[in-house]
Amino acid sequence: MKALVYHGPGNKSWEDVPDATVQEPTDVVVKVETTTICGTDLHILQGDVAAVTDGRILGHEAVGTVTAVGDAVRGFSVGDRVLVPAITKCGRCEYCQRGMPSHCQTVGGIGWIFGHLIDGTQAEYVRVPYADTSLYAVPSEVTDEQAIFLADSLPTGYEVGVLAGNVRPGHTVAVVGAGAVGLSAVLTTGLWGASKVIAIDSNKFRLEKALEFGATDVVEVGPGTVGDVVALTDGLGVDVAIEAVGYPETLLTAASLVRPGGTIANVGVHGTPVELPMQDMWISNVTLTMGLVDTVSIPTLLKMVASGRIPAEKMGTHRFTFGQIDEAYSVFADAAANLALKVVITP
């Protein structure tokens, strides 16, 4: 079979590799019919993720068809259309039992293993461990191009942004960063009845997208960002500020936007320490949340996509075939300039 193989920082190639096979009785093999690229794949290619070593097949998102099942698998059969999520769960360890499979202990102590600790989904076939507890059947009403975004970005914006931020009816919500993850938060905030959803970004195209995704207001980043947002909330600040960029300044922006009693939900992956003004914050009764996505909201999101409440397909802006995967990476690596959000890659 063919797959996209990582060969150290800056190097990857679409090449022949041994076929994916069932290795454990709890495995299945899935023929990948749709995959996509995540910002994390770009970080890996820059050499930022040391655990990813030469020879690893990249990718942690897929929709496809089961082609082989291990002897112990009960919930899936050959021919089933499935979603392969970014997080794998054994279902038995301490963290899986607590509903926090992001920290599943069974393979390397982390739920994110595809394209990280084991071979990933940017390939013609992928081996899926703990298939019964990790895979999701895709309802017939949901297309591949909708389901693919439920593997990672939609659950991330929803779980680490909207749910962790405790968005409730009537709340005002600011989302700092309108990339795929921030827009996923915008798209799912409405499900909880937020009265205002304010998207903040430096990129005009992304702000236009935010309005399409359900933002009530947009603010272009500038010296007056905080004042502009606070003015939209009767001078009080927002109930929930979701950070979806991953820079110190954007977390500080989120912290300045939140009203007393509110929540700052940090979604961004940070690479450097952030100095928070605790001398001002301690008195404001705010909550700060953070974490790795669990993807446990996928069944809910699949239902909402199936019923038309979440137009997940809006996330895909560019389409490529496996043979064009290098081009797909180039477009995604410079997504803002290419007016891209997420790319859809098919055989």
Ligand SMILES: NC(=O)c1ccc[n+]([C@@H]2O[C@H](COP(=O)([O-])OP(=O)(O)OC[C@H]3O[C@@H](n4cnc5c(N)ncnc54)[C@H](O)[C@@H]3O)[C@@H](O)[C@H]2O)c1
């Ligand atoms: N916690 C998790 O489990 C998890 C999972 C997936 C991704 N992430 C992280 O979420 C973050 C967002 O991911 P993404 O794929 O949407 O990234 P992205 O790069 O597509 O989006 C980031 C957006 O932030 C905007 N931006 C940049 N600087 C800004 C500034 N100073 N103020 C306002 N906006 C600014 C960019 O224009 C862009 O639209 C990343 O840090 C990513 O690593 C976290």
Ligand SMILES: [Zn+2]
């Ligand atoms: Zn990802």
Ligand SMILES: [Zn+2]
């Ligand atoms: Zn586990």
